[in-house]
Amino acid sequence: MKLKLTFLALFLMVAAQLQAQYGDGRYTFVFLNTNPDRAELPKEQVDSLQSGHIANINRLVKEQKMIAAGPFYNGGGIFLFDTNKTDTEAVLNSDPAISAGRFKLEVYPFDLMEGKLCTLWHKDEADVEMTTYYFVRFEPNKGDENIDAVKTNRFTENLLKELKQKYKDNAELVGAINLNANEGQVVIYKSDQEGGVEELFATHELVKKGLMSYYHRQIYFPKGVFCEN
Structure with a gap:
């Protein structure tokens, strides 16, 4: 009986540690949907926001928070984060295009059904x-x-x-x-x-x-x- 209780206590401790580490998801998927209500801005300002958007992606990848990002051909795009939902949401507004309301976001924890994830952080x-x-x-x-x-x-x-x-x-x-x-x-x-x-x-x-x-x-x-x- 004592052994069972010890095992249960160990299991609960490990579960608590995993919850503390991963919180609401191990990885996070972000949809960047083009905001149809975004403000009409001069081209120079749009170009500046886009440059800041790309620079922020590169920074988050270098900080090993973001795994990858990519645009759809018809507008919008996705982010894959190596952080849980709470930690991901905490950095999203560092993107100037997001903070300017150019996108409507959907943020979801996820797991893999097929394939594996490989980070490219070691690459230039x-x-x-x-x-x-x-x-x-x-x-x-x-x-x-x-x-x-x-x-x-x-x-x-x-x-x-x-x-x-x-x-x-x-x-x-x-x-x-x-x-x-x-x-x-x-x-x-x-x-x-x-x-x-x-x-x-x-x-x-x-x-x-x-x-x-x-x-x-x-x-x-x-x-x-x-x-x-």
């Missing part, structure tokens, strides 16, 4: 190769009361199996992310072909049932973040 900025990937976001329909009872990542996992098996000649899965608290999933893949894969994502079972929606975009992102070659 000039040696980081940027490349184009395809980016798919599955988002739960919060207006449907049935969504709370569904673990959406399980259905996305089924779709990923199909992507790797039936579409292996058209696409290569780079990474897949589960946004915690049932906030949806992100799939990143590369393909040399334009089209031929996108129709797969509409077959997601929860998309067909109206419980989730998705969008498909191209993103300019650092190569190697998901330990890919």
Whole structure:
């Protein structure tokens, strides 16, 4: 009995240490959605904000807080942070474009469904190769009361199996992310072909049932973040 109590106490202590270390998530994903209500500014001011935005990204990477960032081709972008949600939110307004209201942010703790994360902190900025990937976001329909009872990542996992098996000649899965608290999933893949894969994502079972929606975009992102070659 004493041994069981000792083990329980040790387990609780380790759990408390992990909670203190990781808080609300080990990693944090940030969507930078273009703010449709952003102020109209002179080009010189917009260019200055963009320069500050890039400089702040480079600073956070050098400080080993941010893993990577990348823009979508049609506006907006994403950040991946090696900090929990609270610590991530504490530094976001250091970005002049964010503090100026150029973006509307969504901030989520996440875990990996597929792939691994590799930091590029050992590389000089000039040696980081940027490349184009395809980016798919599955988002739960919060207006449907049935969504709370569904673990959406399980259905996305089924779709990923199909992507790797039936579409292996058209696409290569780079990474897949589960946004915690049932906030949806992100799939990143590369393909040399334009089209031929996108129709797969509409077959997601929860998309067909109206419980989730998705969008498909191209993103300019650092190569190697998901330990890919």
